[in-house]
Amino acid sequence: MSAPGNPPPTGRVAWADLPAAVRHAITARAGGDVVATDLAATGFSPGFAGVLHLAGGGRLFLKAGDGATNAETFRLHTREAEIARALPAGVAPALRWSLVRDGWVVLAFDAVEGRHPGGPWTAADLGLVLAAHAALAAHPAPPVLAPIGPRLKESLVGWTRLGAARGAGVPAWAAAHVEEFARWERESVAADTAGDAIVHMDLRSDNVLIDGDTVHVLDWPHAGRGAPWVDAVLLAPTVSLEGGPAAAEVFARSPLGAGADPGAVRRMVAAWAGWLLWSSGRPDPPGIPHLRAFQRAQAAVTLEWLRQLL
Structure with a gap:
């Protein structure tokens, strides 16, 4: 659930609703089929955001946005990939890879455990x-x-x-x-x-x-x-x-x-x-x-x- 004062995410795209060519590019790069997904429960960016569970047991946190829905989301995801590669180790979950396909930009990070604070803050x-x-x-x-x-x-x-x-x-x-x-x-x-x-x-x-x-x-x-x-x-x-x-x-x-x-x-x-x-x-x-x-x-x-x- 979203924290009080922080509205639920909107514009989230389910894994099955991503374009087939984009899903194929992701699974090819991830090295395995996606067997389950957990959509992120907070945030504002439209598109896909959530954990991919891969055949064989691997996990990735994936963000994907397209310029047709929101050009700013495409720009921000592109910029985040550039920044993530330059951050000192341990500052943020590591970026594994990124790609662009058919107007979508995709970022794949290490999937980390944890909970959001603020429900309410202690x-x-x-x-x-x-x-x-x-x-x-x-x-x-x-x-x-x-x-x-x-x-x-x-x-x-x-x-x-x-x-x-x-x-x-x-x-x-x-x-x-x-x-x-x-x-x-x-x-x-x-x-x-x-x-x-x-x-x-x-x-x-x-x-x-x-x-x-x-x-x-x-x-x-x-x-x-x-x-x-x-x-x-x-x-x-x-x-x-x-x-x-x-x-x-x-x-x-x-x-x-x-x-x-x-x-x-x-x-x-x-x-x-x-x-x-x-x-x-x-x-x-x-x-x-x-x-x-x-x-x-x-x-x-x-x-x-x-x-x-x-």
């Missing part, structure tokens, strides 16, 4: 995930990971767009700060988030598996290099949504929170809140009908954190 699970994130951020980013600052400056422009739209959907308390928040987007966030750590950029419960004391971090297409505390900012509101502590408390519990500049954190929280608020008002992307509702819920939690920081 103090023990939160401690494990925050410690794993700190260990992850201690790795210098490989060259394939570009700095996140320029990307954030280009994409986190929610307050700028909301201001141009005369503040549609902006809470009353935030209306007086829209110009200030927009200036932070333009002038501060790129420099605030600069650094050389690996930054996952999509750290939340459906991208984490916990197996005993081991934490596996999944789904890497958005990763880049930047300040080590950025993922803790992005994670905190989702933990609060899924029954955990308030976002501010989640960030305070992070081993990386104490070393972060409070002004930089405040500006990043503001930029993230603005992007969530603006993006949640857009039409649903193809094949992902529940994404905007999830973003609206995140926006409410992140805005409350921002209000406290002000």
